[in-house]
Amino acid sequence: MIFIIGLAAAGLLGLGFVAQQHAAYREPLGRMLHPSLLLDLIHKPLWLAGLAAMVGGQILGAVALSGADVSRVEPLLATNLVFALVxxxxxxxxxxxxxxxxxxxxxxxGIALFLVLGSPRGEHPTGPESGRWLAAVGIVFVVLILVWIGRRSPLQTRAMLLAAAAGILFGLQDAVTRGLLIRIGHGLGAILASWQPYALVVVAICGLLLAQSAFDAAPLRVSLPAATAAEPITGILLGVVVFTERLRLGAGPLVGEILGLAMMVAGIIILGRSPYLAKREDDVAGCAEARLP
Incomplete structure:
Protein backbone atom coordinates (compact mmCIF):
# COMPACT_ATOMS: atom_id res chain seq x y z
CA MET A 1 0.00 0.00 0.00
CA ILE A 2 2.84 2.43 0.84
CA PHE A 3 4.33 1.71 -2.61
CA ILE A 4 1.04 2.60 -4.31
CA ILE A 5 0.53 5.75 -2.23
CA GLY A 6 4.10 6.87 -2.88
CA LEU A 7 3.78 6.41 -6.64
CA ALA A 8 0.39 8.15 -6.63
CA ALA A 9 2.00 11.08 -4.81
CA ALA A 10 4.82 11.21 -7.37
CA GLY A 11 2.28 11.09 -10.20
CA LEU A 12 0.30 13.99 -8.77
CA LEU A 13 3.50 15.98 -8.24
CA GLY A 14 4.55 15.33 -11.83
CA LEU A 15 1.11 16.35 -13.12
CA GLY A 16 1.19 19.48 -10.98
CA PHE A 17 4.63 20.47 -12.25
CA VAL A 18 3.55 20.00 -15.88
CA ALA A 19 0.45 22.17 -15.46
CA GLN A 20 2.32 24.86 -13.53
CA GLN A 21 5.20 24.99 -15.99
CA HIS A 22 2.96 25.34 -19.02
CA ALA A 23 1.06 28.17 -17.35
CA ALA A 24 4.21 29.93 -16.14
CA TYR A 25 5.95 29.46 -19.51
CA ARG A 26 3.44 31.82 -21.12
CA GLU A 27 4.45 34.67 -18.82
CA PRO A 28 6.85 37.41 -20.01
CA LEU A 29 10.46 36.82 -19.01
CA GLY A 30 10.49 40.24 -17.37
CA ARG A 31 8.31 38.86 -14.56
CA MET A 32 10.87 36.31 -13.42
CA LEU A 33 11.63 36.66 -9.68
CA HIS A 34 8.93 39.31 -9.32
CA PRO A 35 5.88 38.82 -7.05
CA SER A 36 3.65 39.91 -9.94
CA LEU A 37 4.40 36.53 -11.53
CA LEU A 38 2.54 34.71 -8.74
CA LEU A 39 -0.20 37.35 -8.65
CA ASP A 40 -0.84 36.77 -12.35
CA LEU A 41 -0.61 32.97 -12.16
CA ILE A 42 -3.25 32.66 -9.44
CA HIS A 43 -5.78 33.90 -12.00
CA LYS A 44 -4.98 31.08 -14.42
CA PRO A 45 -7.11 27.91 -14.05
CA LEU A 46 -4.34 25.70 -15.47
CA TRP A 47 -1.84 26.90 -12.87
CA LEU A 48 -4.34 26.57 -10.01
CA ALA A 49 -5.10 23.03 -11.15
CA GLY A 50 -1.38 22.31 -11.10
CA LEU A 51 -1.05 23.79 -7.63
CA ALA A 52 -3.94 21.63 -6.41
CA ALA A 53 -2.30 18.53 -7.88
CA MET A 54 1.02 19.43 -6.24
CA VAL A 55 -0.64 19.94 -2.84
CA GLY A 56 -2.45 16.62 -3.27
CA GLY A 57 0.88 14.94 -4.01
CA GLN A 58 2.45 16.47 -0.93
CA ILE A 59 -0.45 15.26 1.23
CA LEU A 60 -0.17 11.71 -0.15
CA GLY A 61 3.58 11.88 0.39
CA ALA A 62 3.02 12.84 4.02
CA VAL A 63 0.60 9.91 4.40
CA ALA A 64 3.20 7.56 2.95
CA LEU A 65 5.91 8.97 5.24
CA SER A 66 3.67 8.45 8.26
CA GLY A 67 3.57 4.74 7.54
CA ALA A 68 7.11 4.00 6.33
CA ASP A 69 10.72 5.09 6.64
CA VAL A 70 12.03 8.00 4.61
CA SER A 71 14.36 5.58 2.80
CA ARG A 72 11.34 3.72 1.42
CA VAL A 73 9.20 6.71 0.45
CA GLU A 74 11.58 9.42 -0.83
CA PRO A 75 12.90 7.33 -3.77
CA LEU A 76 9.29 6.87 -4.89
CA LEU A 77 8.61 10.60 -4.64
CA ALA A 78 11.78 11.34 -6.62
CA THR A 79 10.19 9.63 -9.65
CA ASN A 80 8.00 12.73 -10.10
CA LEU A 81 10.54 13.84 -12.73
CA VAL A 82 9.85 10.75 -14.86
CA PHE A 83 6.09 11.19 -14.41
CA ALA A 84 6.42 14.83 -15.48
CA LEU A 85 8.34 13.89 -18.63
CA VAL A 86 5.81 11.18 -19.53
CA GLY A 110 20.64 8.57 -8.97
CA ILE A 111 18.47 10.41 -6.45
CA ALA A 112 16.73 7.18 -5.46
CA LEU A 113 20.05 5.33 -5.05
CA PHE A 114 21.50 8.10 -2.88
CA LEU A 115 18.37 8.22 -0.70
CA VAL A 116 18.12 4.47 -0.25
CA LEU A 117 21.78 4.00 0.72
CA GLY A 118 22.34 7.27 2.58
CA SER A 119 19.03 7.59 4.42
CA PRO A 120 19.80 8.89 7.93
CA ARG A 121 18.63 7.23 11.13
CA GLY A 122 18.29 8.16 14.77
CA GLU A 123 16.31 11.39 14.67
CA HIS A 124 16.25 13.43 17.92
CA PRO A 125 13.66 16.12 18.77
CA THR A 126 15.01 19.63 18.20
CA GLY A 127 13.15 22.68 19.50
CA PRO A 128 12.94 26.01 17.68
CA GLU A 129 15.32 27.53 20.24
CA SER A 130 18.15 25.16 19.32
CA GLY A 131 21.29 26.69 17.83
CA ARG A 132 21.32 23.89 15.25
CA TRP A 133 18.68 25.83 13.33
CA LEU A 134 21.37 28.35 12.42
CA ALA A 135 22.11 25.90 9.60
CA ALA A 136 18.98 27.31 7.97
CA VAL A 137 20.76 30.67 7.68
CA GLY A 138 23.51 28.97 5.70
CA ILE A 139 20.88 27.34 3.47
CA VAL A 140 19.29 30.73 2.76
CA PHE A 141 22.72 32.18 1.98
CA VAL A 142 23.33 29.44 -0.61
CA VAL A 143 19.95 30.19 -2.17
CA LEU A 144 20.78 33.90 -2.42
CA ILE A 145 24.09 33.08 -4.12
CA LEU A 146 22.36 30.82 -6.66
CA VAL A 147 19.79 33.52 -7.42
CA TRP A 148 22.50 36.18 -7.75
CA ILE A 149 24.51 34.03 -10.17
CA GLY A 150 21.38 32.99 -12.02
CA ARG A 151 20.31 36.56 -12.71
CA ARG A 152 23.64 37.11 -14.48
CA SER A 153 23.65 33.84 -16.43
CA PRO A 154 22.24 32.75 -19.81
CA LEU A 155 18.57 31.83 -19.75
CA GLN A 156 18.96 28.03 -19.67
CA THR A 157 21.58 28.22 -16.89
CA ARG A 158 19.37 30.67 -15.02
CA ALA A 159 16.46 28.21 -15.17
CA MET A 160 18.54 25.40 -13.65
CA LEU A 161 20.03 27.62 -10.93
CA LEU A 162 16.65 29.04 -9.95
CA ALA A 163 15.19 25.53 -9.91
CA ALA A 164 18.03 24.34 -7.69
CA ALA A 165 17.42 27.29 -5.35
CA ALA A 166 13.72 26.41 -5.24
CA GLY A 167 14.52 22.78 -4.46
CA ILE A 168 16.82 23.84 -1.63
CA LEU A 169 14.04 25.97 -0.14
CA PHE A 170 11.62 23.08 -0.50
CA GLY A 171 14.11 20.93 1.43
CA LEU A 172 14.28 23.62 4.13
CA GLN A 173 10.49 23.67 4.13
CA ASP A 174 10.47 19.91 4.75
CA ALA A 175 12.86 20.30 7.68
CA VAL A 176 10.83 23.11 9.28
CA THR A 177 7.65 21.07 8.79
CA ARG A 178 9.34 18.14 10.50
CA GLY A 179 10.29 20.41 13.39
CA LEU A 180 6.68 21.55 13.74
CA LEU A 181 5.38 17.99 13.70
CA ILE A 182 7.83 17.01 16.42
CA ARG A 183 6.43 19.75 18.68
CA ILE A 184 2.79 19.23 17.83
CA GLY A 185 2.20 17.61 21.23
CA HIS A 186 3.09 20.89 22.98
CA GLY A 187 -0.13 22.50 21.80
CA LEU A 188 -1.11 25.10 19.24
CA GLY A 189 -0.15 28.01 21.48
CA ALA A 190 3.44 26.84 21.80
CA ILE A 191 3.70 26.35 18.06
CA LEU A 192 2.32 29.82 17.24
CA ALA A 193 4.68 31.37 19.79
CA SER A 194 7.72 30.04 17.91
CA TRP A 195 9.28 31.35 14.70
CA GLN A 196 8.73 28.14 12.73
CA PRO A 197 5.17 28.51 11.34
CA TYR A 198 5.90 32.02 10.06
CA ALA A 199 9.23 31.00 8.56
CA LEU A 200 7.44 28.08 6.91
CA VAL A 201 5.02 30.43 5.11
CA VAL A 202 7.83 32.72 3.92
CA VAL A 203 10.01 29.83 2.74
CA ALA A 204 7.08 28.21 0.92
CA ILE A 205 6.17 31.42 -0.94
CA CYS A 206 9.78 32.16 -1.88
CA GLY A 207 10.30 28.58 -3.06
CA LEU A 208 7.14 28.76 -5.14
CA LEU A 209 8.25 32.04 -6.74
CA LEU A 210 11.67 30.61 -7.61
CA ALA A 211 10.14 27.45 -9.06
CA GLN A 212 7.67 29.39 -11.23
CA SER A 213 10.46 31.70 -12.40
CA ALA A 214 12.44 28.64 -13.48
CA PHE A 215 9.35 27.27 -15.24
CA ASP A 216 8.92 30.66 -16.94
CA ALA A 217 12.39 30.37 -18.44
CA ALA A 218 12.64 26.80 -19.73
CA PRO A 219 10.78 23.51 -20.30
CA LEU A 220 10.46 20.97 -17.49
CA ARG A 221 13.27 18.79 -18.79
CA VAL A 222 15.60 21.72 -18.12
CA SER A 223 14.01 23.42 -15.10
CA LEU A 224 12.72 20.49 -13.00
CA PRO A 225 15.67 18.06 -12.52
CA ALA A 226 17.73 20.43 -10.38
CA ALA A 227 14.79 21.09 -8.06
CA THR A 228 13.99 17.37 -7.85
CA ALA A 229 17.57 16.64 -6.83
CA ALA A 230 18.10 19.57 -4.45
CA GLU A 231 15.04 19.05 -2.25
CA PRO A 232 15.72 15.57 -0.80
CA ILE A 233 19.46 16.16 -0.49
CA THR A 234 18.87 19.40 1.40
CA GLY A 235 16.35 17.64 3.61
CA ILE A 236 18.85 14.91 4.44
CA LEU A 237 21.65 17.39 5.20
CA LEU A 238 19.38 19.38 7.51
CA GLY A 239 18.27 16.15 9.12
CA VAL A 240 21.89 15.35 9.93
CA VAL A 241 22.75 18.87 11.18
CA VAL A 242 19.50 19.88 12.92
CA PHE A 243 18.04 16.55 14.04
CA THR A 244 21.42 14.79 14.57
CA GLU A 245 20.53 11.95 12.22
CA ARG A 246 23.33 9.67 11.08
CA LEU A 247 24.09 8.83 7.47
CA ARG A 248 25.26 5.38 6.49
CA LEU A 249 29.00 5.75 5.99
CA GLY A 250 30.12 2.16 5.58
CA ALA A 251 32.31 1.31 2.60
CA GLY A 252 29.49 -0.20 0.56
CA PRO A 253 26.82 2.46 1.21
CA LEU A 254 29.34 5.28 0.73
CA VAL A 255 30.34 3.99 -2.71
CA GLY A 256 26.69 3.68 -3.65
CA GLU A 257 25.90 7.19 -2.40
CA ILE A 258 28.75 8.65 -4.49
CA LEU A 259 27.57 6.65 -7.50
CA GLY A 260 24.02 7.91 -7.00
CA LEU A 261 25.18 11.53 -6.84
CA ALA A 262 27.31 11.03 -9.96
CA MET A 263 24.32 9.54 -11.82
CA MET A 264 22.14 12.43 -10.71
CA VAL A 265 24.63 15.08 -11.86
CA ALA A 266 25.19 13.27 -15.17
CA GLY A 267 21.44 13.05 -15.76
CA ILE A 268 20.98 16.77 -15.09
CA ILE A 269 23.87 17.61 -17.45
CA ILE A 270 22.35 15.43 -20.19
CA LEU A 271 18.96 17.11 -19.77
CA GLY A 272 20.59 20.53 -19.64
CA ARG A 273 22.13 19.94 -23.07
CA SER A 274 18.74 19.44 -24.67
CA PRO A 275 18.54 21.17 -28.09
CA TYR A 276 15.42 22.99 -26.87
CA LEU A 277 16.74 24.75 -23.79
CA ALA A 278 14.86 27.97 -23.23
CA LYS A 279 12.31 30.23 -24.77
CA ARG A 280 12.76 33.52 -26.55
CA GLU A 281 10.86 36.63 -25.54
CA ASP A 282 8.12 35.91 -28.08
CA ASP A 283 7.71 32.18 -27.36
CA VAL A 284 4.42 30.78 -26.04
CA ALA A 285 3.77 27.40 -24.42
CA GLY A 286 1.96 25.48 -27.09
CA CYS A 287 0.42 22.94 -24.72
CA ALA A 288 -1.20 25.63 -22.60
CA GLU A 289 -2.44 27.40 -25.72
CA ALA A 290 -3.96 24.23 -27.07
CA ARG A 291 -5.58 23.04 -23.84
CA LEU A 292 -7.06 26.24 -22.46
CA PRO A 293 -10.57 27.07 -23.68
Missing amino acids: IGRVVCKENLHWNEWLGGLMASG
Missing part, protein backbone atom coordinates in the same frame (compact mmCIF):
# COMPACT_ATOMS: atom_id res chain seq x y z
CA ILE A 87 2.81 13.45 -18.90
CA GLY A 88 4.42 16.25 -20.90
CA ARG A 89 5.04 13.85 -23.77
CA VAL A 90 1.52 12.35 -23.80
CA VAL A 91 -0.64 15.36 -22.96
CA CYS A 92 1.38 18.20 -24.46
CA LYS A 93 2.89 16.33 -27.42
CA GLU A 94 6.41 17.36 -26.44
CA ASN A 95 9.10 15.66 -28.49
CA LEU A 96 11.63 13.97 -26.23
CA HIS A 97 14.77 12.39 -27.66
CA TRP A 98 16.41 9.26 -26.30
CA ASN A 99 19.07 11.29 -24.50
CA GLU A 100 16.40 13.24 -22.63
CA TRP A 101 14.73 10.02 -21.48
CA LEU A 102 18.16 8.75 -20.46
CA GLY A 103 18.89 11.96 -18.55
CA GLY A 104 15.56 11.81 -16.73
CA LEU A 105 16.01 8.17 -15.75
CA MET A 106 19.61 8.76 -14.62
CA ALA A 107 18.64 11.80 -12.54
CA SER A 108 15.72 10.05 -10.85
CA GLY A 109 17.64 6.79 -10.43
